[in-house]
Amino acid sequence: xxxxxxxSGDGRAVIxxxxxxxxxxxxxxxxxxxxxxxxxxxxxxxxxxxxQTARILFAETLEPDIALVGVDLGVxxxxxxxxxxxxxxxxxxxxxxxxxxxxxxxxxxxxxDTASDSAVYADERLHRPVRVAFQATDLIVRxx
Numbered sequence: 001x002x003x004x005x006x007x008s009g010d011g012r013a014v015i016x017x018x019x020x021x022x023x024x025x026x027x028x029x030x031x032x033x034x035x036x037x038x039x040x041x042x043x044x045x046x047x048x049x050x051x052q053t054a055r056i057l058f059a060e061t062l063e064p065d066i067a068l069v070g071v072d073l074g075v076x077x078x079x080x081x082x083x084x085x086x087x088x089x090x091x092x093x094x095x096x097x098x099x100x101x102x103x104x105x106x107x108x109x110x111x112x113d114t115a116s117d118s119a120v121y122a123d124e125r126l127h128r129p130v131r132v133a134f135q136a137t138d139l140i141v142r143x144x
Contacts, residue, residue, distance in 0.1 A: 012057060013078045015069040015085055023065040027090040030069045031056070032136065035082050042084060042133065054083070079140045088131035 015030055022028060032054035037043030045051040057070035071078070 011074050013071050013073050013075045015067075015071065017067040017069075017087065018065055020065060021087070022061065022067045025089060025093075026061050027093055028067060029086075029088045029090060030059070030067055031086050031088075032071045032073060032078060033084050033086050033133070035084055039081050039135075042135075044084070044086075044133070054078075075140060075142070078136045081135065081137060083136040084133045085136050085139055086131055086133045089129035091129045093129070 013032070015032065017028075017030060033044050034052035034054075035042045035044065036046065036049055036052065055072040057072055059067070059069045061067050073083070077083070
């Protein structure tokens with residue numbers, strides 16, 4: 001995260017992600033999320049407390065593989081054990097896993113004419129969106 005100024009003198013953090021992941025999945029969701037658990041056992045939401053996310057000021061993707069997300073936190077605020085940076089697949093994007101080498105490919109699959117067989121095949125390979133989290137303190141880069 002780098003600090004930039006928005007005119008008022010209060011710097012805000014910008015999360016910068018440069019990765020092949022950004023190129024392959026330009027609809028990634030990048031957020032700063034408050035940990036509601038402990039450092040060793042982070043919890044981002046509970047049944048009684050929804051996820052607490054820093055307000056996003058802007059989000060932009062630069063070709064080919066850079067994502068920028070400005071959050072309404074200063075770098076000093078973000079540089080705290082309670083804040084984590086999450087990167088998640090978009091929940092409405094359909095993601096299918098590739099079959100293992102010993103399984104048939106879709107082109108080789110011969111389904112019967114019933115819809116349930118193809119639905120079962122798709123359901124077995126569809127996976128929920130993946131979300132990874134990194135403690136913000138591990139990612140902060142301060143200019144010397």
